[in-house]
Amino acid sequence: MPRFKITIEYDGTNYAGWQQQNKAPSIQEELQKAAFRFLKEDVLITGAGRTDAGVHALGQVAHFDTQKTFDPFRLCQAFNAHLRPQPISVLSAQIVDDNFHARFDAKKRYYIYKILNRRSRPALFENRVWWVHQPLDETLMEQAAQVLIGKHDFTTFRATACQAKSPVKTLDEICIRRYGDFIFFYFCARSFLHHQVRNIVGTLKQVGENKWTKKDVLDALEAKDRKAGGPTAPAAGLYFEKVVY
Numbered sequence: 001m002p003r004f005k006i007t008i009e010y011d012g013t014n015y016a017g018w019q020q021q022n023k024a025p026s027i028q029e030e031l032q033k034a035a036f037r038f039l040k041e042d043v044l045i046t047g048a049g050r051t052d053a054g055v056h057a058l059g060q061v062a063h064f065d066t067q068k069t070f071d072p073f074r075l076c077q078a079f080n081a082h083l084r085p086q087p088i089s090v091l092s093a094q095i096v097d098d099n100f101h102a103r104f105d106a107k108k109r110y111y112i113y114k115i116l117n118r119r120s121r122p123a124l125f126e127n128r129v130w131w132v133h134q135p136l137d138e139t140l141m142e143q144a145a146q147v148l149i150g151k152h153d154f155t156t157f158r159a160t161a162c163q164a165k166s167p168v169k170t171l172d173e174i175c176i177r178r179y180g181d182f183i184f185f186y187f188c189a190r191s192f193l194h195h196q197v198r199n200i201v202g203t204l205k206q207v208g209e210n211k212w213t214k215k216d217v218l219d220a221l222e223a224k225d226r227k228a229g230g231p232t233a234p235a236a237g238l239y240f241e242k243v244v245y
Contacts, residue, residue, distance in 0.1 A: 047060055
């Protein structure tokens with residue numbers, strides 16, 4: 001039974017997230033349905049990250065086993081033929097070792113959060129960004145973000161319903177860059193808590209508006225209390241960028 005590793009791009013706007021749901025469409029379910037159409041067998045597709053409802057992916061990675069031998073290029077083409085017209089695309093496929101696991105073998109996960117920072121609402125980027133019409137200072141946000149880098153108890157920045165056993169995570173990198181009217185937040189860690197990125201972005205926005213300071217962010221982190229943090233940024237601006245193994 002060959003094991004395949006696939007890399008997937010998707011627009012998560014109209015899906016309940018990666019994980020298969022009982023009464024709502026999911027990315028995992030749609031991929032498994034597409035696989036059944038050409039493999040004629042049920043397969044379980046395991047992803048590297050369980051993105052939430054409305055979250056997008058540029059390079060989600062997943063694996064699955066099948067009883068059939070398939071050329072990776074043809075497998076990729078078959079997936080895409082059966083996924084149309086849904087906004088889900090398999091970018092690449094390869095045969096990997098039987099021990100490879102898309103989720104547990106990941107060494108680094110990268111996310112991007114996108115803000116459109118201008119007075120005019122988005123016409124081309126609806127459901128692709130967080131539109132913030134108040135001016136934001138990206139330099140202040142970048143400076144404040146540095147207190148979050150490293151190993152910390154991130155209770156303040158995780159969802160109250162987060163099921164992780166521990167709130168302690170190591171955040172390797174946060175970079176914030178402005179490109180014209182766009183502000184991109186780049187995150188890197190081995191793993192993230194539920195809503196961690198979105199809660200951090202919502203908090204740093206308070207800094208960008210000059211409502212909070214760098215010390216306020218540090219105080220919120222040390223409070224270890226979700227109520228001490230800023231709001232949760234919308235799902236529409238978040239992208240699962242890539243995974244490193």
